[in-house]
Amino acid sequence: xxxxxxxxxxxxxxxxxxxxxxxxxxxxxxxxxxxxxxxxxxxxxxxxxxxxxxxxxxxxxxxxxxxxxxxxxxxxxxxxxxxxxxxxxxxxxxxxxxxxxxxxxxxxxxxxxxxxxxxxxxxxxxxxxxxxxxxxxxxxxxxxxxxxxxxxxxxxxxxxxxxxxxxxxxxxxxxxxxxxxxxxxxxxxxxxxxxxxxxxxxxxxxxxxxxxxxxx
Amino acid sequence: xxxxxxxxxxxxxxxxxxxxxxxxxxxxxxxxxxxxxxxxxxxxxxxxxxxxxxxxxxxxxxxxxxxxxxxxxxxxxxxxxxxxxxxxxxxxxxxxxxxxxxxxxxxxxxxxxxxxxxxxxxxxxx
Numbered sequence: 001x002x003x004x005x006x007x008x009x010x011x012x013x014x015x016x017x018x019x020x021x022x023x024x025x026x027x028x029x030x031x032x033x034x035x036x037x038x039x040x041x042x043x044x045x046x047x048x049x050x051x052x053x054x055x056x057x058x059x060x061x062x063x064x065x066x067x068x069x070x071x072x073x074x075x076x077x078x079x080x081x082x083x084x085x086x087x088x089x090x091x092x093x094x095x096x097x098x099x100x101x102x103x104x105x106x107x108x109x110x111x112x113x114x115x116x117x118x119x120x121x122x123x124x125x126x127x128x129x130x131x132x133x134x135x136x137x138x139x140x141x142x143x144x145x146x147x148x149x150x151x152x153x154x155x156x157x158x159x160x161x162x163x164x165x166x167x168x169x170x171x172x173x174x175x176x177x178x179x180x181x182x183x184x185x186x187x188x189x190x191x192x193x194x195x196x197x198x199x200x201x202x203x204x205x206x207x208x209x210x211x212x213x214x215x216x
Numbered sequence: 217x218x219x220x221x222x223x224x225x226x227x228x229x230x231x232x233x234x235x236x237x238x239x240x241x242x243x244x245x246x247x248x249x250x251x252x253x254x255x256x257x258x259x260x261x262x263x264x265x266x267x268x269x270x271x272x273x274x275x276x277x278x279x280x281x282x283x284x285x286x287x288x289x290x291x292x293x294x295x296x297x298x299x300x301x302x303x304x305x306x307x308x309x310x311x312x313x314x315x316x317x318x319x320x321x322x323x324x325x326x327x328x329x330x331x332x333x334x335x336x337x338x339x340x341x342x
Contacts, residue, residue, distance in 0.1 A: 001243070001336055008233060009332030011225050094218055125218035128254070154254060 015130060018097035022104065022132025029109035031062075033117060034211060035131050037155060038139035039148070040121030043165040045073045046198045047139060047207075048116045049080045054204055055213055056081070059113040064103045066095045066120050073118060083108065094125035097132055113216055123152040135211055137161040142170040142177055149183035157187045161194065161210050168197035219256055222330065223263035229332060230273065242276045244336040250329035251285040285327035289315035298322060 026033045038044045045065075052061050062083040065074040074086035087103050089095065100117060107115065117133060119126045138159045140148045143166055149156050156162060162184050164177050181193045192210050196203035208214060226247070230239060245264075249255055261278050268274050288295045294317045313322050 001338055003334045003336050004234075004238065005334045006233060006332045009229055011222060011229060011330040011332070012328065013331075014225060014229060092218070092221055094221070096221055124254070128218055128222070 015097055015128075018101065019130035019132035022097055022100055023134075025101075025104055026109070026115065026132065026134075029112070031109055031112050031115050032135075032213070032216060033115045033131075033133040035117050035119060035126075035133040035136040036139065037119045037123070037126050037136065037159070038121065038163075039123050039141075039144055042121070042139045042141045042144065043198060044118050044121070044139055045076055047163065047165060047196065048118060049076065049082075050196075050198045050201065050204050051116070051208060051211075051213075052080060052082055054208060055114070059213065059216055060111055061114045061116070062107050062112045063116045063118060064100070064107070066099075066118050068093070068120060083112065089120060092125075093120055093122045094129050095119050095131060096129045100131045114213060123148070123155050127155040127158065135161065137163060137211070139163040139165050140180060141166040142175045143173060146175050146179040147183075149180045149187065153187055156184050156191075159188070160191050161207075162191060163194050163196055163203075163207060165196045165198065167195040167202065168200060219259035220263040222255065223260055223267055226260075226264065226278075226332060227267050227273065230335075234335065236272055238335070238337055239276075240272045241338045241340065242273060242335045243338055244279050245276055245332055246279050246281060246334045246336070248281045248283050248329045248331045248333050250283045250327040252324065252327040253330055255330065281333070283326060283329045286325050287313055287315075287322035287327075288325050289318060289320055289322045291315065291320035292318040294318070294322075295325065
């Protein structure tokens with residue numbers, strides 16, 4: 001028996017390298033990419049559509065719809081008039097930089113300014129996989145309860161923007177949105193929290209500002 | 217269950233970096249996991265076993281080495297281990313780290329690893 005040392009066996013570095021390649025590809029085409037993460041039912045799809053409606057007159061917007069199965073979100077994006085690509089992971093509970101790379105090959109990057117990448121609905125696994133986007137945001141909705149940040153600290157600790165969605169329902173279900181906000185600021189004092197209510201258009205302009213889409 | 221994806225990355229890294237003869241003789245793959253990384257060792261080992269079945273790596277197994285958290289203070293320059301509140305559960309805790317000397321924020325210099333460090337290989341005439 002003998003031991004052999006491996007010089008380049010760092011798996012996280014490997015994923016980071018792949019993500020960096022995606023980032024360079026996006027930058028070469030002047031595309032600003034945003035990784036949209038959040039639990040199932042937090043409202044990722046409707047929020048992306050709401051952002052699209054606000055900026056579509058001045059920016060070309062594309063979306064990668066990441067889901068385990070089906071075309072439901074993809075169909076909604078197409079119906080809204082977005083340039084969309086359906087990315088089914090089949091077994092995996094998260095997107096990874098390999099899959100995003102393949103998806104980018106199927107997007108008309110030359111004609112896009114902004115690309116939303118809607119991650120699989122999950123607050124645990126996506127945290128370990130950098131995709132190469134310029135921005136990351138996590139969406140939670142008040143209907144998920146007051147303790148979402150405390151239960152999934154890792155994903156919140158690394159995200160600069162947190163959206164607390166369905167804020168119009170907070171009173172009706174007896175949830176205080178200040179609690180997840182406070183929990184998040186403890187994890188990430190420099191982050192930004194935005195309250196949104198998509199049907200009323202509340203908070204969408206603030207989110208566009210936080211995502212730095214105004215200057216594009 | 218992101219361990220399956222990580223196990224695939226691990227196997228791909230081995231295939232790319234190590235020649236087939238060595239992989240056939242490999243008994244143990246030594247993997248370092250940082251204290252802050254949320255990875256189930258059991259799930260990673262199970263996924264690895266499934267992926268390598270009927271390949272040249274069949275029969276090899278993963279062995280884990282923990283890497284202790286180390287941080288560097290951005291204010292006073294302290295570098296070393298940092299205690300943190302681990303009360304929620306080991307699997308979900310993400311500590312809010314602060315310097316044990318001055319209490320200011322720190323950056324992690326060690327503890328986020330997932331890396332193959334070495335292989336234990338049988339000699340052909342063993």
